[in-house]
Amino acid sequence: MVDTDGGPDDKTAARGQTDDGRKAAPDATPPTESGAVSEGRVLKNRYLLERKIGAGGMGFVFRARDLEEERIAREQKHDESRQYLAIKILRPEARDYRGAVLEEVRRTRVLVHQNIVRAIDCQQDGELLFMTMEYLEGKTLNELLDEDYAQGMPWQLARSLVEGMGDGLAYAHKRGVIHCDFKPSNVFITSAFTAKILDFGIARAARGDRRRSETGTPVGITPRYASPEMIRAWQKNAMADYQPHCSDDIFALACVVFELLTGQHPFGDSVADAELARQRQLACPRVAGLSMRQNQALARAMAFDREQRTQRVEEFIQALVLDTSQANPRRFRLNWLAAAFAAVSVAVASTLFLNGPRQYIGNWFFKARTQSVSVPPPTAASPGGNRESPDLISFLGIERGLATSGGAQIEPDLRRLIQTAPRRVKLGSKYSEIREAIVLCEKYSRDCAVDRYADEQFREAELIPFEMDSGLVTVAQFRQFVEARSYRTGAEVRGFAYRNTGDTIAPVRNGSWRNAVTLERALDDWPVVAVDFKDAQAYCSWKGERLPTEDEWEYVARGPERQLFPWGNDISQAPPQLSGLPAAGSGVSEGIGGRYRDLSAVVWQWANTDHGAQGAGNEPVTGKVLKGGSWHQRNLADNRAAVRRYAPSDFPDDATGFRCAKSTVAWPDADLWVNHR
Ligand SMILES: Nc1ncnc2c1ncn2[C@@H]1O[C@H](COP(=O)(O)OP(=O)(O)OP(=O)(O)O)[C@@H](O)[C@H]1O
Numbered sequence: 001m002v003d004t005d006g007g008p009d010d011k012t013a014a015r016g017q018t019d020d021g022r023k024a025a026p027d028a029t030p031p032t033e034s035g036a037v038s039e040g041r042v043l044k045n046r047y048l049l050e051r052k053i054g055a056g057g058m059g060f061v062f063r064a065r066d067l068e069e070e071r072i073a074r075e076q077k078h079d080e081s082r083q084y085l086a087i088k089i090l091r092p093e094a095r096d097y098r099g100a101v102l103e104e105v106r107r108t109r110v111l112v113h114q115n116i117v118r119a120i121d122c123q124q125d126g127e128l129l130f131m132t133m134e135y136l137e138g139k140t141l142n143e144l145l146d147e148d149y150a151q152g153m154p155w156q157l158a159r160s161l162v163e164g165m166g167d168g169l170a171y172a173h174k175r176g177v178i179h180c181d182f183k184p185s186n187v188f189i190t191s192a193f194t195a196k197i198l199d200f201g202i203a204r205a206a207r208g209d210r211r212r213s214e215t216g217t218p219v220g221i222t223p224r225y226a227s228p229e230m231i232r233a234w235q236k237n238a239m240a241d242y243q244p245h246c247s248d249d250i251f252a253l254a255c256v257v258f259e260l261l262t263g264q265h266p267f268g269d270s271v272a273d274a275e276l277a278r279q280r281q282l283a284c285p286r287v288a289g290l291s292m293r294q295n296q297a298l299a300r301a302m303a304f305d306r307e308q309r310t311q312r313v314e315e316f317i318q319a320l321v322l323d324t325s326q327a328n329p330r331r332f333r334l335n336w337l338a339a340a341f342a343a344v345s346v347a348v349a350s351t352l353f354l355n356g357p358r359q360y361i362g363n364w365f366f367k368a369r370t371q372s373v374s375v376p377p378p379t380a381a382s383p384g385g386n387r388e389s390p391d392l393i394s395f396l397g398i399e400r401g402l403a404t405s406g407g408a409q410i411e412p413d414l415r416r417l418i419q420t421a422p423r424r425v426k427l428g429s430k431y432s433e434i435r436e437a438i439v440l441c442e443k444y445s446r447d448c449a450v451d452r453y454a455d456e457q458f459r460e461a462e463l464i465p466f467e468m469d470s471g472l473v474t475v476a477q478f479r480q481f482v483e484a485r486s487y488r489t490g491a492e493v494r495g496f497a498y499r500n501t502g503d504t505i506a507p508v509r510n511g512s513w514r515n516a517v518t519l520e521r522a523l524d525d526w527p528v529v530a531v532d533f534k535d536a537q538a539y540c541s542w543k544g545e546r547l548p549t550e551d552e553w554e555y556v557a558r559g560p561e562r563q564l565f566p567w568g569n570d571i572s573q574a575p576p577q578l579s580g581l582p583a584a585g586s587g588v589s590e591g592i593g594g595r596y597r598d599l600s601a602v603v604w605q606w607a608n609t610d611h612g613a614q615g616a617g618n619e620p621v622t623g624k625v626l627k628g629g630s631w632h633q634r635n636l637a638d639n640r641a642a643v644r645r646y647a648p649s650d651f652p653d654d655a656t657g658f659r660c661a662k663s664t665v666a667w668p669d670a671d672l673w674v675n676h677r
């Protein structure tokens with residue numbers, strides 16, 4: 001350990017953040033003396049601090065709403081979604097170096113890169129100095145490591161993050177900006193699994209002499225990731241004169257990459273900083289699972305002497321990613337090669353031997369997408385036999401051999417497979433279920449013939465990852481498309497659409513999506529109706545999407561439990577019977593995990609599935625399946641998710657609309673599925 005008389009490794013004071021930059025205490029002392037910064041406060045009459053999301057050495061971070069932007073969006077009748085941003089309220093001492101902070105924000109604002117959080121501004125409200133920036137969804141790399149990858153991430157998974165961090169730093173270096181405080185808590189992994197670097201240059205602004213925050217944390221330096229030359233400058237009280245260099249960031253990046261792959265800091269727990277590691281002649285431990293060349297690249301980037309260290313980030317990243325000869329990337333072990341402390345190192349190494357990747361990756365990861373997986377086009381349903389699949393593995397058609405022994409542990413690779421593998425689902429209705437549906441139907445109608453639901457054949461289908469839009473397409477959304485493409489719907493071309501009461505169908509002259517067929521005009525937030533299959537397809541493809549297949553629609557509505565209705569199995573929970581077309585989104589959230597709205601009882605929805613191909617066979621194959629039931633339906637049995645109706649693809653009526661879907665790399669509902677085990 002280095003001296004503890006106020007050096008950067010001093011761990012005696014209470015902290016808002018540990019020196020290793022890995023964990024920030026959420027309830028650190030408020031950054032103002034008065035504690036006046038709290039949720040609900042509005043800064044500059046514009047930014048509403050909605051929720052505190054973190055605390056670090058330099059201040060508190062809030063998720064905030066930009067009330068001004070929201071007002072403008074409302075006035076211009078854009079969508080009224082909330083305009084979130086992140087606001088970092090700097091600690092009161094920051095006022096002492098306000099000029100430097102403003103200067104750094106000015107320098108970093110020009111950094112526009114997909115791996116760097118977008119800094120917006122630095123402003124002052126009374127005594128408060130605060131920075132506004134893009135709000136990100138996901139978690140910081142230190143949280144990801146602590147919560148999900150305590151023993152490191154396999155190289156294949158880590159690779160895109162390593163490249164992202166490298167790209168972001170290289171981009172900034174080219175523009176003369178050095179990060180100066182690169183560490184896991186300053187890397188954010190978004191829910192799309194992209195690395196974004198936070199807090200560029202701010203640490204540098206905070207530097208003066210040996211500054212410490214009121215919680216005792218050194219300000220402007222994180223000893224565990226600082227280069228030895230930076231540590232020496234800090235120890236000599238010479239930070240104000242220290243000239244940061246790209247290789248400071250490279251040193252920190254190498255430490256972070258090591259940690260990402262092993263879950264451990266290269267110096268272990270007992271060595272506080274790089275200068276001490278240098279004095280003890282520690283060498284960068286080898287990461288088993290990386291090739292010799294990759295390990296050499298890591299060691300060179302972490303060299304204690306700046307002259308020996310890799311000089312350009314690109315060089316480091318290329319050496320890591322271009323060498324694909326690494327041995328077994330799924331197992332990582334640490335080998336300590338600290339020459340001076342060989343004996344101690346062996347003992348340490350034995351405690352650090354990892355048993356392979358952690359059992360539980362965490363729910364969060366299932367929302368992430370890896371970039372390397374290519375997605376085949378969606379397949380139509382493949383009716384199979386009525387095989388019972390007793391567990392997740394066979395459910396998903398994944399080879400049992402891939403699971404670890406006992407089935408209790410699921411390795412990350414298997415998790416990734418689960419995330420991306422085709423999913424075998426059970427849809428339709430068994431004979432007994434059809435009988436029950438007829439009994440239900442008879443509560444509402446005398447017209448419940450035995451073959452009314454005969455085409456709901458029970459089937460097993462194989463789905464590949466997809467996501468469906470959470471809501472129905474509204475009149476306003478459809479209008480945008482019509483205007484952008486000068487599009488005329490089938491009904492508009494022919495001059496009529498149908499009125500469908502559930503019992504009767506009649507043509508209405510000049511009926512179209514613009515007037516919901518029979519009304520004076522269609523309101524913006526109504527689901528669009530009187531669109532035929534081709535209109536619906538044209539809209540979705542304009543959006544870069546497609547229509548869902550029947551299997552996809554039904555799976556979303558029923559989930560792994562095969563529930564009867566999108567809201568569950570309980571008839572008493574049904575949405576109230578409607579007397580007119582409801583606003584889209586006004587219904588309850590339904591379907592898997594409540595992600596979807598208006599699946600049922602609002603409008604029938606086009607599915608890209610031929611009815612004749614799968615149905616009873618009597619109908620024309622040009623007919624397309626409709627799902628969901630409509631506001632006309634008084635018969636709850638017709639609102640079951642298994643119900644299928646069909647219509648010719650050029651049939652527009654006032655009870656039919658649609659929503660779009662798209663193929664994705666990962667399942668949006670993976671958590672639910674895994675919990676369903
Ligand atoms: N742009 C953002 N979007 C969403 N969350 C953010 C954003 N910036 C920061 N956060 C959250 O706020 C937390 C605190 O960030 P902060 O930078 O204050 O802490 P730190 O990096 O641990 O410390 P410091 O950077 O001061 O040394 C982060 O851990 C992160 O969870």
Ligand SMILES: [Mg+2]
Pocket residue numbers: 056185186198199
């Ligand atoms: Mg930070």
